[in-house]
Amino acid sequence: MPVAKTIKGIGNRVINAVWRIGMATRFFFLTLLYSGSSFRRFHLIIKELFSTGVMSLIIIIVAGLFVGMVLGLQGYETLKRYGSESALGVMVALGLVRELGPVVAALLFASRAGSAMTAEIGLMKATEQISAMEMMAVNPIARIIAPRFWAGVISMPLLAALFSAVGIFGGYFVGVVQIGVDEGSFWSQMQAAVDFREDILNGVIKSLVFGVAVTVIALYEGYDAPPTAEGVSGATTRTVVTSSLVILMLDFVLTAMMFGGK
Amino acid sequence: MSSNVSAEIIELNFAYDKRPVLQGINMRFPKGKLIAIMGLSGCGKTTLLRHIGGALKPTKGCVKVAGQVIHELDSAGLYAMRRKMGMLFQFGALFTDMSVYDNVAFQMREHTELPEELIHDLVMMKLNAVGLRGTQNLMPAELSGGMARRVALARTVALDPMLIMYDEPFAGLDPISLTVVGNLIRSLNDALGATSIIVTHDIQESLKIVDYVYFMSNGVIEAEGTPEEIRASSKEFVHQFVHGEMDGPVPFHYPGGDYRQDLNLG
Amino acid sequence: MERSTIDFWVGIFVVGGIAALVMLAMKVGNLGTYNVADTYQVHAYFSNIGGLKPKASIKSAGVLVGRVTEITLDTTRYEAKVVMNLDKRYQFPKDTFANILTSGLLGEQYIGLMPGGDDQMLTNGEQLKKTQSAMVLEDLIGKFLYSKAEEPTKQGK
Numbered sequence: 001m002p003v004a005k006t007i008k009g010i011g012n013r014v015i016n017a018v019w020r021i022g023m024a025t026r027f028f029f030l031t032l033l034y035s036g037s038s039f040r041r042f043h044l045i046i047k048e049l050f051s052t053g054v055m056s057l058i059i060i061i062v063a064g065l066f067v068g069m070v071l072g073l074q075g076y077e078t079l080k081r082y083g084s085e086s087a088l089g090v091m092v093a094l095g096l097v098r099e100l101g102p103v104v105a106a107l108l109f110a111s112r113a114g115s116a117m118t119a120e121i122g123l124m125k126a127t128e129q130i131s132a133m134e135m136m137a138v139n140p141i142a143r144i145i146a147p148r149f150w151a152g153v154i155s156m157p158l159l160a161a162l163f164s165a166v167g168i169f170g171g172y173f174v175g176v177v178q179i180g181v182d183e184g185s186f187w188s189q190m191q192a193a194v195d196f197r198e199d200i201l202n203g204v205i206k207s208l209v210f211g212v213a214v215t216v217i218a219l220y221e222g223y224d225a226p227p228t229a230e231g232v233s234g235a236t237t238r239t240v241v242t243s244s245l246v247i248l249m250l251d252f253v254l255t256a257m258m259f260g261g262k
Numbered sequence: 263m264s265s266n267v268s269a270e271i272i273e274l275n276f277a278y279d280k281r282p283v284l285q286g287i288n289m290r291f292p293k294g295k296l297i298a299i300m301g302l303s304g305c306g307k308t309t310l311l312r313h314i315g316g317a318l319k320p321t322k323g324c325v326k327v328a329g330q331v332i333h334e335l336d337s338a339g340l341y342a343m344r345r346k347m348g349m350l351f352q353f354g355a356l357f358t359d360m361s362v363y364d365n366v367a368f369q370m371r372e373h374t375e376l377p378e379e380l381i382h383d384l385v386m387m388k389l390n391a392v393g394l395r396g397t398q399n400l401m402p403a404e405l406s407g408g409m410a411r412r413v414a415l416a417r418t419v420a421l422d423p424m425l426i427m428y429d430e431p432f433a434g435l436d437p438i439s440l441t442v443v444g445n446l447i448r449s450l451n452d453a454l455g456a457t458s459i460i461v462t463h464d465i466q467e468s469l470k471i472v473d474y475v476y477f478m479s480n481g482v483i484e485a486e487g488t489p490e491e492i493r494a495s496s497k498e499f500v501h502q503f504v505h506g507e508m509d510g511p512v513p514f515h516y517p518g519g520d521y522r523q524d525l526n527l528g
Numbered sequence: 529m530e531r532s533t534i535d536f537w538v539g540i541f542v543v544g545g546i547a548a549l550v551m552l553a554m555k556v557g558n559l560g561t562y563n564v565a566d567t568y569q570v571h572a573y574f575s576n577i578g579g580l581k582p583k584a585s586i587k588s589a590g591v592l593v594g595r596v597t598e599i600t601l602d603t604t605r606y607e608a609k610v611v612m613n614l615d616k617r618y619q620f621p622k623d624t625f626a627n628i629l630t631s632g633l634l635g636e637q638y639i640g641l642m643p644g645g646d647d648q649m650l651t652n653g654e655q656l657k658k659t660q661s662a663m664v665l666e667d668l669i670g671k672f673l674y675s676k677a678e679e680p681t682k683q684g685k
Contacts, residue, residue, distance in 0.1 A: 043531070050534045054541045093556050124358070132355035135315050137344035138372045158545025165548035168556060187555070192585055192592060193636075196557040204549070 024220045027141075031149050031219070034142035038150060044143075048151035052113040056159055059112055060105055064096075064163035067104060068170025071095055075171070076179055085181050089190035092171030093164075097194060097203045098259075101164030103251050106210035109152075109159060110243040114218035117148055118239040121222025122232035130223075145223065149215050156211025157204050164203070202258045209254060210247050217243045268293045268425055268457040269314065273323035276309060283309050285481045287323070291425075296451050296458045298468045300503070301478035307461040310478075311427050314459070315349060316340045327425060345373060348423035352430045354414035356402040362389070362413050363398035369420045388416040391453075392446055408439025412446065419450055425457050426450075432464040440464070444471050465504055469493065477503065566616040567594065568652040572626045573607040578662025580628055580637045586612050588641040593618045596639065612639065614650075621646035622654070628662035637662060 038044050075091040121144065124130050133140045168190075175181045194200065218239045225235035267290055274287040283306045291297050299307050312318045313325050316332045325332045327343060335343060356365050366385045370376055376384070389395045392412040402410055411431065418426060431447060432440050448471040451458040462468050469475070469489040477485040477492075477500055485492070485500045492500060518524070577599060586594040594614035602609045614620070623644030630637050650656070 046538050047534060049538045049541065053545075054537045057541060057544075097552060097556065120359075127353060127358070128351040128355040129357055131317070132349070132351050133357075134317065135344055135347065135349040136369050136372070137341040138369070143372070155541075155545075158542065158548070161545055161548040161552060164556075165551050168552075190556055194557045195583060196553055198583070200549075200552050200557045 020224075023224070024216060027145075027220045027223065028216045030141050031145050031216070034139055035146045035150065037142050038147040044147040045150050045154070048147045049155060052109075052117070052148070052151045053155035053158065055116075056109055056112045056155070057162070059108055060159045060163050061166050063104065063108055064101075064166035065170040067100055067163075068092060068096065068167030068172075069174045071100070071167065072171035072174030072179075076175055076181065086185035087189055087193075088171070088175045088181050089186035090193040092175070093168055093190045093194050094199060096164040096167040096171075097199050099251070099255075101167065102160045102203050102207040102210060103247060105160040105163040106156065106207060106214060106247045107244055109156060109211075110214045110218070110247065111240050113152065113155070114214050114239050114243055115236045117152070117215070117218040118222040118225070118236045119232060121145075121148075121219060122225035122227075122235050125223065125225060126227035126229075126232060128227075145219050148219060152215030152218075153208065153211045156214070157207040160203065160207035160210075202254075205258075206251065206254050209250060213246050213250060214243045217246065267291065269325070269327045269459075271310070271313075271323070271325050274310075274313065274320050274325065275322035276306075276313065276318065277321050283481050284313075284320075287478075287481075287483060289476055289483070291457050291459060293457055294451075294455055295473040296448060296460065296471060298460045298462060298472040298475045299478060300461075300463060300465060300468070300475060301484075302503075303463065305478045306481045307478060308429055311349070311429055311459070311461055314425075314427060315344065315347065345421060346424050348418035348421070348426040350411075350414055350418045350426070350428045350431055352433055353407075354402075354410045356405075356410055356414055356417070358402050360402075361398065362394070362400050362402070362405070365402065365413060366398075366417050366420055368417065373421065384420075388420055389413075391419075391450065392416045393442075406439075408435050408442065411435065411439065411443055415443070415446055415450070419454060422454055423456060424454075426454075426459070428458065428460040428462070430462055431460060432462055432467055440467055444468070447471060465506075469504075567613040568616055568650075569597070569611060569613055570650055570652075570654050570656055571609055571611045572656035572659050573602065573605060573609055574626075574628060574659050574661045575607055576661040576664060577608045577610060578628055578630075578637055578664050580610065580639070580662065584636065584638050586614065586639045586641060588618065588620070588643065591618075593641065610639070619649045622648045622650055623658060624650065624656055625658045625660070626656045627660045630663070 071092045072088065075088050075095075076085060079085050079087055079091065121130075124144065130140045130144070133143060172186065176183045176186050221235040221239045221242070222232075225231045269291040271287050271289040274284055275282070276284040287310065289297075289299075299310060301307050309318065313320060314327065314332065316335065319333045324334075328346070330339075330343065332340070332343065356362075357368065360368070363385055366388050367381050370381045370384060385398065386395055389398060392415050394409060394412055394416070397405065397409065397413070402413070405413060415431075428447065431443055435443060444467050447458060447460065450456075460468055460472065469492065472489060474488055475486060475492050476483055479499060485495060485497050487495065493504065495501065495504070580596065580599065582596050582599055584596045585592050586596065594612050596610055597613050598609075598611040600609050600611075601607075620641060621644045623646040625642040625644060627640045627642065628637055629640045644658070
């Protein structure tokens, strides 16, 4: 019965997916529960801030610069048709601060830091480091997972802000320096149109949510990975795929909640 | 009687799902002794260790350490119990993101409030005991297999445990490292007055250092005795194992049906 | 890696990130420019506000002088009541003319103030009496179509 088999297959996949979501949620709450010690010993978080935040700086800055430059170029081409080149600053800034900054920075963060986190935790599990820690009466969630989680959550908004700031500079470079849009109207229109609470704060909130999502997915996949080479590589791939999809879905939900009502 | 027994296993049964892994295991680990558990790969030795460490719950029977039943402890009690145990994992399981020094100091920092100068002295003493003082600033990736195993040994005994477990401590070592690690296990056990349990299939090395041997096969104890008794044993299984013979009670062939049929001759 | 090197780079990262946020807030957003100034409130009634939204800018001679804070429908007059905050530094005569304008052909709508000649100045809570509503594109198109529709009948006869 091929039909029954297909239906069984679908059912099996759905049950599996729901089970994994449940386990990941439980994992997330356990991480929060055991976070106390990483704040008492803040150097644990600082060490992870280095490997997640600082190591992602270059890719974020370079990507931000190019995205901003492309926005400047494309925006100019489009706005020129309506004779409103002076709104280029608004377009670049709003595009970056509201959407591209948080989203692209989070996507890059997932593939740069998230995958590294999964691989590291997965390998720690495969080489029995996590079991060893448990046998030493040290809770691995408190000692390994929680500092990485908080480092990710702290890094993400900072990286997104850097991405947007560098991107706006890239747009300024292309629009004002290269093409010759009026510098005064570029900045003043931007300032008139970008609202601190509405646009910038909402962007920060978005990137915080993305930071939580990406690090939870990355850490859970690593912690849950089968302790083999294929297991770890599969988990790393799943981290990048799942967190990219979750970022884009969450972005829609958050955008609808923040800007949809008006 | 129980005062000089630091751990014992009573009628232990364990099954993964429905598949029995351990059946009716009885073992005693008297204080100060070095006991080996031997057997083929996959006979349940590591599962046994995980029961002693409290990572698995038995289906029937129990494991007692220092008079307490392990699987009846709550998680705080289990963590307290684990502080008295040390375990050396198969390939050392050193924390790859920390230096040798930080690895050995790890438990001292996690479980004690000792000042950093005292920790430094303790780490140096532990490293000296395994002959590796001077490696403290290296990362685990920079160590050879034998050195990594010795660092892991120093880390295992960092808090002077009363019960030390070794999961395949000899796997993948060259002959010199093998002898070094073997002698270290013996001398550390005697120096600490601890009890050691070695899970291994390296029969020649372990017969040189242990006090008592349990042989396991397919989840049951096949034979037991002192090293002399084991060497002299006439049991077919023990004989095959000790002398590393290819065929015997443990067959060379995996059960595979009729060979002629597989070759399309039948 | 040395603890101090890590601390150094993490410090740079965090300070850089916060600096970027501050730059976004001050230079890109409006936090640094407007919100700090003292304001006074006036209101006006329009028969149609078109696409005017809260937070829209209020300009006089092209200079930003305030923002729309609230838009409601007054059910006694059935007109839109627009409340606006004006910068204390800019005083306007009582007969100032409020006009809903559009920046560019498709740009956003704002309120333009054209000062009149009265000696007395507007104070907090007062009403701008003279207003002109937004140009609504549908109305314009409707008028255009109406005039177009008349043409062929003339020619046909």
